[in-house]
Amino acid sequence: MTIAIIIIAIIALPFIIALFVPKQYTVERSVVINKPVHTVFEYMKLVNNQQYYNKWVMKDPNKKIVNTGIDGTLGFIQSWNGNSQAGEGEQEITGVTQNERITIEIRFVRPFKSTAHIYIITQPVTEHSTKTTWGMSGKSKYPLNLMSAIMTGPLGKDMETSLAMLKKNLEG
Template sequence: MRILKKILIVLVIIIAIPLIVALFVQKDYAVEREIVINQPNEEVFDYVKYLKNQDNYSKWAMMDPDMKKTYKGTDGTVGFVSAWDSDNEEVGKGEQEIVKIDEGRRIDFELRFYEPFESTEPAYMTTEEVSNDQTRVAWGFSGHMDYPMNLMFLFMDFEEMIGDDLQTGLENLKSELEE
């Protein structure tokens, strides 16, 4: 009986330690990448504000050429929704909605993921004139993980994972617009 009691105490400690650690681990993350594109700001912004154009540069949009896509509304305007559905687990199912546009400067999105996990997160793209023929483009994404799932931050580098995908998308965008 004493051995069983000791085993139970050890099991409780093994379960409790990660849960206690999770209380002190961050719950939010933010990732942003940027690139300079050799085109005027107006031309760059007029391209990135249309969600359908992401098919030409977003790494996620290119991961499954067979994904089903649907659209609601007028692209390039607040309220436009671009939805996707893919059998590829890395792409999953979700939708992106334009929630705010600061013409020539910034577009804000709401990303709603349904599969392989449920989550709603904000994202944005900004453009800033560097010179008459150069534009700095930033693409950002932020997220939140509730306790105790925030323990994943100890084992996964979201800054690197998401940041690398954003950077790939920005490099594709640069190639697309500088052709």
């Protein structure tokens, strides 16, 4: 009887914790790139360039990609279908403010359905350097909000890795 209670408590604990974890999440990282804001913005607004710096996009180089519209412009959609790591989904450019901000909505289908919002902000630091901020926000339903809370750390680390690759590509 005691073992059964302990097992039930262990199973119930994550569900109880998830009741107190926020359903919304935001992860944001920044890097200074030694290039003018126009150069950084023009590179980052092209979704197809993510294959050269975005750690998540690079997980499956053999995934099937379909582009709809003109890359770097409002309404451009890139859909993908790849292995278990890359999953399946699409991303759509939902806003472009020249040399300042790009917003993208990502709609995941697999490994699980969810929607996230990406923003990329470019700000001049000097004439020849740009602060680039990459952020991601979303909302997770109970009890998946517990998983989102746990994943924000690794998600931030992946963003840092991606921004370091971006910096290397643009400066090198």
